[in-house]
Amino acid sequence: MARIAYDDSSAAAFTATRHLDADGLASWRAAVARHLPTTAGARLLDLGAGTGTWAAAFRDWYGVDVVAVEPSAAMRARSVYPGMVAGAAEALPLAAASVDSTWISTVIHHLPDLPAVAAELRRVLRPGAPVLVRSVFAGRGGGITLFRWFPEALRVVESYPSVAEVCAAFEEVGFAPAALESVPQISARSLREAADGLRRSAHTPLLLLDDADYARGLRRMRAAAERTPDAPVVDSMDLLVLR
Numbered sequence: 448m449a450r451i452a453y454d455d456s457s458a459a460a461f462t463a464t465r466h467l468d469a470d471g472l473a474s475w476r477a478a479v480a481r482h483l484p485t486t487a488g489a490r491l492l493d494l495g496a497g498t499g500t501w502a503a504a505f506r507d508w509y510g511v512d513v514v515a516v517e518p519s520a521a522m523r524a525r526s527v528y529p530g531m532v533a534g535a536a537e538a539l540p541l542a543a544a545s546v547d548s549t550w551i552s553t554v555i556h557h558l559p560d561l562p563a564v565a566a567e568l569r570r571v572l573r574p575g576a577p578v579l580v581r582s583v584f585a586g587r588g589g590g591i592t593l594f595r596w597f598p599e600a601l602r603v604v605e606s607y608p609s610v611a612e613v614c615a616a617f618e619e620v621g622f623a624p625a626a627l628e629s630v631p632q633i634s635a636r637s638l639r640e641a642a643d644g645l646r647r648s649a650h651t652p653l654l655l656l657d658d659a660d661y662a663r664g665l666r667r668m669r670a671a672a673e674r675t676p677d678a679p680v681v682d683s684m685d686l687l688v689l690r
């Protein structure tokens with residue numbers, strides 16, 4: 448069970464505020480290309496594909512065949528990628544040894560049974576195929592700008608899986624860590640735009656704060672946006688690769 452319900456309201460907030468534009472996606476395009484098999488006909492699983500922005504980008508960037516699996520009907524209904532498949536990480540609706548890579552973006556903290564997920568990915572991936580995990584991991588949340596104003600949200604991140612925990616679950620079924628890099632992304636063109644557009648329900652760590660901490664953080668963020676309205680918002684997230 449995910450930490451938050453991806454119902455109509457959070458799916459709408461996610462669609463409105465969490466889609467990166469071309470500038471935001473650019474650094475990921477280069478980082479992912481270093482690890483992804485992109486030979487003709489290669490099949491990529493986008494696991495927990497949400498509203499399909501990564502699936503569409505990968506299809507366009509690399510020409511790979513993307514199968515996008517997503518459990519939430521509300522997220523699938525808003526997808527920009529056609530043909531999303533209903534399904535969850537613990538029981539993938541895919542044949543054994545049928546995919547060449549897997550992309551898991553900001554999903555790993557919603558998967559309470561990582562060993563079961565790792566075993567399922569071992570089943571559907573061909574031998575040697577990489578798993579690319581884009582996430583904020585416990586102990587590594589310092590690159591997220593929002594936490595400057597919502598420092599209590601870092602405590603929520605401390606309850607996310609750590610890199611070591613993810614690696615341990617995957618090592619059990621034969622994967623080994625291959626790379627860990629911090630990737631900067633432009634999350635918003637300006638702090639003013641980020642503050643005006645902030646939707647609490649689009650961010651798991653903000654949803655799990657208590658209301659007083661959220662209100663204080665919002666005041667801090669708005670004050671910062673008054674001081675430096677034009678500053679771009681640049682966040683760094685991790686890319687963990689296992690194969």
Ligand SMILES: C[S@@+](CC[C@H](N)C(=O)[O-])C[C@H]1O[C@@H](n2cnc3c(N)ncnc32)[C@H](O)[C@@H]1O
Pocket residue numbers: 448449453494495496497498499500501516517518519522534535536537551552553554557558
């Ligand atoms: C923060 S969203 C990320 C969506 C997308 N990957 C992205 O980066 O834009 C988290 C997604 O994980 C999905 N999710 C939650 N539990 C899941 C599970 N057990 N298996 C697969 N996906 C799951 C949610 O439905 C939601 O769409």
